Amino acid sequence: MTADDGPLTTTDALVQLSFRIQRVLAATAAEHDLSVIQLRLLGILRDRTPGMVELGRFLGLDKSSMTGLVSRAEKRGLVERSPSPDDGRAVRVALTPPGRELTAHCTAEVDRRIAALTDHLTPAQRTRLTTLATTLVHAPTD
Structure with a gap:
């Protein structure tokens, strides 16, 4: 927004902010030959080993789409499947060591780029935005 632009409505502000965040995610993903949905998959797996159904809920994908997404990440050596200890028919998905390394790198890059968006905010404004x-x-x- 320039000095000549008027204030945005809440909807416009949130939509335009989401576009900016999506550009950050897309640029970071592209630099590592990932799609945004693959980047999201890695981000979800940073601190959990969910089953396929749970992953599908997080990502808003059906079972066949989830299977394809996980299979592609598995072929790249980024994730691995293992039997669920709770249900013999289900599998859990976890990052491999190379997947964990890539995820840490991408997370740091996204953090850096998003922090740049808020550099002009005061600490109090950043705290309020986070809240x-x-x-x-x-x-x-x-």
Whole structure:
């Protein structure tokens, strides 16, 4: 927004911010020959080893799409499947050591790029933004 632009509505501000964040994710993913959905998969696996159904819920994908996504990541050596200890028919998905290394690198790059978007904010404004964004992320959905 330039000095001549008027204030945005809440909807416009959030949509335009989401576009900027998506550009950050797309650029980071592209630099590592990943799609945005592959980058999201790696990000989800940073701190958990979910089953395929749970992964599908996180990513909004059906079973066949999840199978293809995980298979492609597995072929690249980024993830591995293992039997679920709770259900013999289910599998869990986890990062491999190379997948963990790539995920850490991409996470640092996304963190750096998003931090650059907020460099002009005061610490109090950053804290407020984080609080508001967290509230929106955890809000019930339709």
